[in-house]
Amino acid sequence: MRNISIFLLYFQPVTAFLTSSSKSSSKNILPRVSRNNLPRLQEQSSSSKLLNNSLDVIERIDSQELIGQDYSIIRKGGIYIQQDFITSAEVTALQNDIKQLYNSNQFIPSGLSNRVEGDKNEFGEEDRLTCTITPILLKGDDSFIRQVVEEKLETLKQELEETLFQENAVDGVSMEESNLDLVEMYYSISPKGSILPRHQDERHEDTKGEKGWMHDTRRSISWLIYLNNDWCTDNQEASGGGGQFRAYCRKCIENVQCGSNDGNLQIGWLSSSQSPEDDFEPVFLDSWVQMPKAFSDDADEILYDDEEPGYEQLKWRPMSALYRVRSDPDDLSSNRDLLKTNSVHSLEIKYPNREYLSQPFGADSTGWPNETELDPSDFIQALASQLSDKNIRQRFVGLEEIKGQGVKIVDVEPTAGTLVLFDSVVVPHEVLKVTSGERLAIAGWFHETVQDFPDWYGT
Template identity: 30%
Template sequence: MMLQSSLLLLCLIPATLGFQSSRFNHGTSQCKPKSCLHLTTITQINDGIDHLLPKSVYPTIEEGKIAVIPNFIPQNEVNLLRADAQNLWDQGKFSTDALAGYGSTGKFDPAKDRAVLRLPQWKNSELGNYKNRLRFGDLMGKVRSELAYNLNRPNLDLTNSVSTTRYGHGSTEISYTRFGPGAFLKRHVDEHHEELKGIDGWSKPTRRSLSWLIYLNDADWDGRNDGGQLRCFERQDRPNGRIGATFNGDLQVGWLSVTPFDPKERPVYLDGKKHDHGDCAMYYLNDDNSKQYITKAFQTQPIMYVAGSELLVKKTLLSDRKDLADRFHLIEPPKAKFTDILKGDKKYSGWGEDALIGEELEDVDPRGGTLVLFDSVSLPHEVLATKAKARWACSGWMHEDQQAIQEV
């Protein structure tokens, strides 16, 4: 059965799974279940095309949160994809990147690390069940088109763009991933502003815009017993304006938190102007979408590259604006090894970091068939340690073409 046909059949089947994600606020221990977005809700009308996704997905992403769609593909399709992934893993086609942790021994073990079937292997017609991967790519291409329309991110789906033509079919990056028993991945974001990537930051033709995963595990995966949850560090207050990037492609680097005088949390963007690793400035958008600069032009290195950079920004760039300095927070400040040691991170075994001030946690069980979607720039997340079994997924990123050099 084709993936698309399977999806349509799901509309006629009532969802039976219970809650599979939970959200709780910084400073509290009480978990509040989040209502699951079941595929049956695609009968709600949205203004996009194909109607593969519930319309509630779009405001969820726009609020900087994770959209969770259980049963997006049925278990028989999950099994086909996982069988292909398992076969290619057994053949040694996956690559390990040593990014995941798995306990305190410090010894590299490829069976426990995060392993990825990278794009060249995914696209290789001689490997595994290529026809099924191609069908899956067709499905994700339709999802990308719907997201581009309804999130007003047209650059996600431009016909002749590098993002849609040069790399993966259906998604710019697309792969199988496997976390071995005990593996975890520390808190991070999937995309950073080009100025924060070093000298090669502007050299890439595309950048990540939306992150997605479809889990390939059994439908009864229970995070309490099996681990492996995706933990997201969401904002407690709804952001005012576009998260991730502006329409002209300036990426977000931080937040201005809510105050009694300004009851709106505002994304802070970095204007890279000439793309020469200098002449940068931070700003937010007023309610009329005009730019409100909060710093003068500055060099991003070393201020934005070192541990403690958030404090440096406040002390050097916002020294004359205490009202803004008190509100300012980076999305994901750089970390140094010595700060990990002070926090005891050498012994960290993937049980999950706490939320920072202004954040709330949401844990998502990686149940088979579940699709998750979130902004690549603005949502920090981590993968909690798996326990006794491997954790499988299809994962990827939908890109937009690199911002053009601005005339100044």
């Protein structure tokens, strides 16, 4: 893994990261090739029907159970909120730094909100502006505050590692490395009229098409800090109004953590069999199920170049499978009778904390679409088709689905000094329209290591 400091030039433009998260194809449930051999693809702006669909009215539900001041709320599908994470003097210094950078033309349109219809290269005056913080960013009287905030975030990072990763331990041994890194950090200015459509900050690598499995790290925990004094939605004399952060959350069941498991990212939820109002079970996608190449007659041409040395001796292919985590690892009965195959039995023996919900599958499996480019909603439908049990298929919903019962809205007012944290994979979110003033924030992501390619891959 590359050990990356926030002040190394690892940054890609914030717009590139968010745009790639807003729409991606699902081609990489097909072949996986070495990261070292993948070309660097140019990020392209494109709108997503998941972003641009008008949202149905969702009944507001008391969401206090998904707001907390304990980091563990992040692994339960909720939002961590801490007021006064930074002091009023630090807020003022950050405001001054933003002002100087703006006056020096360091901000650019994000291209994600209020785009001029029909023109991908021009942006309206209401579009959000961003400035990525890098080592070569213009220095000024208050630029010292960037280092101050970084040091606070590094301390926060250590606390998150100790809390979130340790809680995922089995028999006292963590199944995931404590490897968060503060990688992305940027300022944003959202003028009156600005919005940020609903999106997710990170997705499973197999939803990213040709861009999947390219990078050594992924977004793990999203963070933002508000920088507006006297901000109030209902007060006409306030410095500004609107611009609330809105999250759409589902509460994870007890004794299980959402987001990731053993490095496998969550791909959806299972509603309760009793009531959709109850807690939800996270469903994870394991993309590296080791299967003999003879599992499919098409495996050779999909995975390997027939001119590659030793081609005839290559015997393994990676396949995928969906699973949920057993809240009681000693209970091995719940779905085993439905999946009496040697491959599933061997997987559950190898991973006794998992209950596999599908047979191993690939792009040539029955029910998988022929298209090589799938948008996120079609990808979720394709995954659902692989679930072995009809009842489970009916209860399965993708992470980005916000309709239906059980979705709880969390709104956060942009109050100066307030810190917001949430899992980058699990929580769909948006920023509501700024009705007056300019909404200021500093935000970014803690990254964690993407799964390594298994030792048997390519053998």
